[in-house]
Amino acid sequence: MIRIARGPEPAELPPVRARELARVRALASAGSLDANAVGGAYAVVKDALWKQQAMRCCYCERPAMECAYNDVEHFRPKARADRLDGTVHAGYWWLAWTWENLLFSCPNCNRSAKNDAFPLESGCVPLAAEEHPPGQERPSLLDPCEEDPVESIQFVFDGQHWQPVGRNGSTRGQRTVEVLQLGRPELLTLYGIHVEEQVRPRIDAAHEAIAREDVPLIGSAWRRVRGLLSPRMPFVALSFDAIHHFVPAPVRIQWGLELPRPPVRGP
Template structure:
């Protein structure tokens, strides 16, 4: 997971918010709004979010088609499961059409049994009041890809399966990050199909490059190794690529820190 940049809010979304928010505020004056009250006009933002995120899910970084995938509400709109920190479960309905609350997500990360209406808060948080804008006194335990890089909280670790197998890459909390642990669990970033995709991606895209770099270093072709390293960074850590966070950690695994320092190979955060 890497940080995404939404860009400029579509004018159509601002217009929809002006009318829809007023409509639902009238409902909220007498009862708690439910899913059916909120409509789907926020989907006006779908294409803009898909383009801004380079056609990738904001959580798992898989490249996805625009259709049949979701406009995700980081703070759930109709109901919010805030456990373990908070037991109240009303949603953030007034943020339904707010650009800063919207993301593009694949259904495997966003729908049940994954995120859906889960929005864990840390103990001691104070839930936003109706109409209040984030963050207030809330302390989300879920990584917001629009405000922080998941690489700071999630590390991909290679787990070998045996002497003749390539092993799989598992997301783990980096340095014990609670946000990393919660995000992996909530979005199911370690589901079996993703683990297969992670492993295949590394074998096809990362390992051949690092093999070439290691060979050049072993043969004393330091200048060639540095050139190949720069090309690998430009390609694998390009935000348009799938699994940038995974590539970052795979590069670190195959060309470890001690080797990079010796040969002045810098591994930057994307």
């Protein structure tokens, strides 16, 4: 997961929001609101989100080469919110059409992993109905539009797999990994393929150039390594930690090889 910048709100969304809020507000006050009642009119911005996020899932960063069969994800869930203590609360229905609450996600992250989970830090005050974030609410999940997830999640090679974990003991990073199941077997397989097929060949070329002490060749090889951090690439956060792993800081310093922070993915 890397940071995401939303562009301006698409013009299609405000009229949908006005219409749907008026309809759903009445259902909420009658206590008869569920996901079906919220409906799916927010999908009017799905294509815009897909393009802005460079056709990547906001959480796992896998490629989504087609907009269809993927989801508009609500960071604050629209119909119900499940806390870590097992309690179930009403969802954030009033944010179901709010641009700042919407992301593009693969169905595996959205429906199978996160689903209705929205854990909060202990002691904070949840948003009241129709209150807008942040208020006094402190989510336990990282919002890639509000903070840089790379600061809190690290990919570590355990000898077999590249496992995402909380960086420097970050509990919010670890909790996000667990709730989004970023270490699920399917993703571990994709992470491994990405490192072997995309990262390793470029790293091997850089190591070969370093062994020859061929400065121009080192420079061109390193530019290809840094290309892994382009916002249009998949699994950028994984690439960042894999590069650190294969080319440690002393080697980079010795040869003047800069490794910038992963970029912001946006329009």
